Amino acid sequence: MARVVQKFGGSSVADAASIKRVAKRVVASRQAGHEVVVVISAMGDTTDELLDLANQVSPQPPQRELDMLLTAGERMSAALLAMAINDLGLQARSFTGSQAGVITTGVHGNARILQITPGRIESAVDEGDIVIVAGFQGVSQDTKDVTTIGRGGSDTTAVALAAALGADFCEIYTDVDGVFTADPRIVPAARRIPRISYEEMLEMAACGAKILHLRCVEYARRENVPVHVRSSFNNLDGTWVTDIDEEDNSMEQAIISGVAHDRSEAKITIVGVPDRIGEASKIFSAVADAEINIDMIVQNASEVSTAKTDISFTLPESDGKRAVAALNAIAEDVGFDNVLYDDQIGKVSVIGVGMRTHPGVTARFFGALAEAGVNIGMISTSEIRISVVVDSAEVDQAVRAAHTAFGLDSDTEAVVYAGTGR
Amino acid sequence: MARVVQKFGGSSVADAASIKRVAKRVVASRQAGHEVVVVISAMGDTTDELLDLANQVSPQPPQRELDMLLTAGERMSAALLAMAINDLGLQARSFTGSQAGVITTGVHGNARILQITPGRIESAVDEGDIVIVAGFQGVSQDTKDVTTIGRGGSDTTAVALAAALGADFCEIYTDVDGVFTADPRIVPAARRIPRISYEEMLEMAACGAKILHLRCVEYARRENVPVHVRSSFNNLDGTWVTDIDEEDNSMEQAIISGVAHDRSEAKITIVGVPDRIGEASKIFSAVADAEINIDMIVQNASEVSTAKTDISFTLPESDGKRAVAALNAIAEDVGFDNVLYDDQIGKVSVIGVGMRTHPGVTARFFGALAEAGVNIGMISTSEIRISVVVDSAEVDQAVRAAHTAFGLDSDTEAVVYAGTGR
Structure with a gap:
């Protein structure tokens, strides 16, 4: 018997029929002898409909009230799932985030989980009940107001609950079969990754893989919660995100686990920055003051003779205009020549713990890109990742070239991708 | 400056436009210098839509989960109203019943308010905010589960909050102009009652006037909270339900304040009950065991010679079948002849504290009925009320005859009745 936390996203509970299907799945786990706690998102379009209502009464609704409104969505799906399970003859009880003891910061719309005090959940589980928790929501430690946890909130709630409950693992049910070696919409020969380490999954999430949110993976790694990402539409094994002992797995470990890409960034280049101490600091302070990540x-010297340099950085495309404005405001003070903005870029990353022990990964990656005719704009690396910025029109070619170069192509086509996951 | 609790029902917040209209009304009260706490029902059809969803996933959803689901409705309207008020430039904060400290019994679907601990509401009011409380809901004292307060729940919440907050009065906004001397759909010459005592309003509510629920009036009387029932569609004065000093008002007090009617009851007659001690007790124990009010x-002797009697009683029509079944089950034991069931009845009541000091009210009432050709089936009285059961087809005539006989007819026609109120 295991204790398991299962999370179902909005696409898994789009309507009454899908709620009943999820109920069957949950009941099957319980009947297999497991203790089951379910974290559930709002039904399909509920959140959008509530946002629409909010905009009808106020163009800029206060975040506190928006949280109060939106959290009704998960509350409804949680109650409905509990009903559907009861209808199958098992006991189920739904709880709000607040009732489940999900204590957060007070930042409405983007709160962080501080701790979970799952007393009521524990009791209900001990009494043999299936517990349903409304995801995406908590209660502010200071004000006791209802909060929402921001993007990836339900996934993070599930992992945090699994940790607090000492669950054996956490299952994230989604609309794809797991984590793939690349986006199957770009690389039809992409393969499902059966197991991946927390570190690699973190890099994948940070580099554009949308299947699990960064915060959720961080939480899983910190609390050492094994996460099983799998499809809610079939019974296949998905991807296990776990603490992989590299020694044990060296035999089967590929050098590169996957290729990720991200088209949501833009690049800013500041031309002709005086090559003096403190100028870069002024520039990045201005950007930080605008709260842009x-x-x-x-940084590379463009005109050695004039002691000037160019500095380029990437940022979320959505923050582009604000960043350019913040920089133009300090142009005279810093004394640079010009600010260039380019949102026609993409980032392509190869990720794998194998590169720690295998030299030549960079050479192989760049060689493949050159062969595919892809020009590299910027480069950055971590211990287990190499990322390049390329022209957005060349992202697909770059992903395919890297996927092939590192031997990731499967013999068969991947199952068709149903959506983007959440 | 007064402290006031205002309650708006579902018909007052049917859509975004009506929420904005309610917001203007609330803001006007605040700007007139009052401290304002608002209790709000779910938007128009929300509750029905949620019930429909529930029935799609389970034919008999557990009450606990139904409460969890349905309370989302008031939560949404509360948050939306807070947004609309903020949009008008004033500070407003919404609270769930649980957050507002509405402590109830644990009877899901029909909980009763045990007490209100309005600490958070008090603080918010003291900080100058307009407070919006989701009506119809509370939290069970024992299990801490979310409960709904049953019929008239939002009105009762408003009155209970007014009492707990020491409010000067409670305004119940509805879709009619107040309490009328009779249902204007039956008596076009019915008049709005400017003031009515708690006792009279209690009798009116118990006798079929649907504008305020019995529990709400009971609460108001016990806590001595003046209630102002008025329309949310105009600024006219409505009806004040208060503690009326009879001495002070004897001059203006009519003998009869209003005529109420109720078509929702049925009559059961048990024919040929042996006239022995304990038989009536057996009969009403059987009905009570079936939890029927x-x-x-x-009771009247029908056949003196045979020492047998007939017993008739009225009950909610919806409980009729169960009552007949319960009685048939004890027919042999008690030894009565037969059970007759009649749902084609109506109850007509005249109500007024004036009848304490004016003899002849009964004679005048029955005389009017006789003149109108209405046959009286059963009679019951209290200190301030006389009720008769008549054929349901004769209810309208009976109401009109009584209304005229006690001088209640107005010279002008009443404003058209928009609905049934809640």
Whole structure:
């Protein structure tokens, strides 16, 4: 008997029929002898409909009230799932995030889980009940107001609950079969990854793989919760995200686990920055003051004779305009020549713990890109990742070239991708 | 400056436009210098839509989960109203019943308010905010589960909150202009009653006037909270339900305040009950065991020679079948002849504290009925009420005759009745 936390996303509970299907799945786990706690998202379009209602009464609704409104969505799906399970003859009880003891920061719309005090959940599980928890929501430690946990909130709730309950593992049910070596819409020969380490999954999430949110993976790694990402539409094994002992797995470990890509970033280049101490600091302070997160940074001397340099960095495309404005405001003070903005870029990354022990990964990656005729704009690396910025029109070619170069292509085509996951 | 609790029903918040209209009304009260706490029902059809969803996943959903589901409705309207008020430039905060400290019994679907601990509401009011409370809901004292308060739940919440907050009065906004001397759909000459005592309003509610629920009036009387029932569609004065000093108002007090009617009851007659001690007790024990509330009871000897009697009583029509079954089950034991069931009845009541000091009310009432050709089936009285059971087809005539006989007819026609109220 295992204790398991299962999370079902909005696409798995789009309507009454899908709620009944999820109920059958949950009941099967319980009847297999497991203790089951379910975290559930709002039904399909509920959140969008509620946002639409909010916009009808106020163009800029306060975040506190928006949280109060939106959390009704998960509350409804949680109650409905509990009903459907009861209808199958098993006891189920639904709880709000607040009732489940999900304590968060007070940042409405983007709260972080501080701790979980799952007393009521524990009791219900001990009494043999299936527990349904409304995902995406918690209660602020300071104000006791209802909060929402921001993007990936239900996944993170599930992992955090699994940790707090000492669950054996956490299952994330989604609309794809697991984590793939690349996006199957770009690489039809992409393969499902049966097991991946927390570190690699973190890099994948940070580099554009949308299947699990960064925060959720961070939480799983910190609390050492094994996560099983799998499809809610079949019974196939998905991808296990776990703490992999590299020694044990060296035999089967590929050098590269996957190729990720991200088209959501833009690049800013500041031309002709005086090559003096403190100028870069001024530039990045201005960007930080605008509360913009930057990703890659590259500095290279463009005109050695004039002691000037160019600085480029990438950032979320959605923050582009604000960043350019913040930089133009300090142009005179810093004394640079010009700010260039380019949103026609994409980032392609190869990720794998194998590169720690295998030299030549960079050479092989760049060689494959060159052969495919892809020009590299920027480069950044971590211990287990190499990322390049390329022209957005060349992202697909770059992903395919890398996938082939590292021997990831499968003999058969991947199952058709049903959506983007959440 | 007054402290006031305002309650708006589902018909007042049917869509985004009506929520904005309610927001303007609330803001006007705040800007007039009052401290305002609002209790709000779910938007128009929300509750029915949620019930429909519930029935799609389970034919008999557990009450606990139904409460979890349905309370989402008031939560949404509360958050939306807070947004609309914020949009008008004033601070508003929404709270669930649980957050507002509405502590109830654990009877899901029909809980009763045990007490209100309005600490968070008090703080928010003290900080100058307009407070919006989701009506119809609370939290069970024992299990901490979410409960719904049953019929009239939002009205009762409003009155209970007014009492707990020491509010000067409670305004119940509805879709009619107040309490009328009779249903204007039956008596076009019915008049709005400007003031009515708690006792009279209690009798009116118990006798079929649907504008305020019995529990709500009971609560108001016990806690001595003045209630102002008025329309949300205009600014006219409605009806004040208060503690009326009879001495002070004897001059203006009519003998009869209003005529109420109720078509929702049925009559059961048990024919040929042996006239022995304990037989009536057996009969009403059987009905009570089936958890059926009975209203009027009449016993009269039908056949003196045989020492047998008939017993008639009225009960909610919806409980009729169960009551007949319960009685047939004890027919042999008690030894009565027969059970007759009649759902084609109606109850007509005249109500007024004036009848305490004015003899002849009964004579005038019965005289009017006789003149109108209405046959009286059963009679019951209280200190301030006389009720008769008549054929359902004669209810309208009986109401009109009584209304005229006690001088209640107005010279002008009543404003058209928009609905049934809640």
